[in-house]
Amino acid sequence: MTTTHIFNVEMTCEGCSGAVERVLNRLKGQGVEDISISLPEQKVSVKSTLSADDLLEIIKKTGKKTTYVGAQ
């Protein structure tokens, strides 16, 4: 099942959001279908077949403070 999960991620600059984008883009075709990142809103949306928990772990590996907001 494909769900869009929303995460709050502490991103300060475009280098920060670019790093998160790069990590998630590597998973395209491996469960991640689409990504949308808003630096001003500190929000990362991931359309994916992966669970929210798995996605949270993946995003946390970037070293960014991340919390799960919910499914859209």
Place this chain on the structure above:
Amino acid sequence: MTTTHIFNVEMTCEGCSGAVERVLNRLKGQGVEDISISLPEQKVSVKSTLSADDLLEIIKKTGKKTTYVGAQ
């Protein structure tokens, strides 16, 4: 054997360097002994018993463009 490995990491702001620091700090006591990060020099030094390859993989998981410079 403990070696200090130097990496060039693309970091744009303190959020970037903080994320790299957080990831490496999680490995303290698990092979990482000391860390030094210079944002202006785009340089990350890691005193560690882990191999340069392992450290490179760990830092790359942050999504930052990273290259190995050498051992100190």
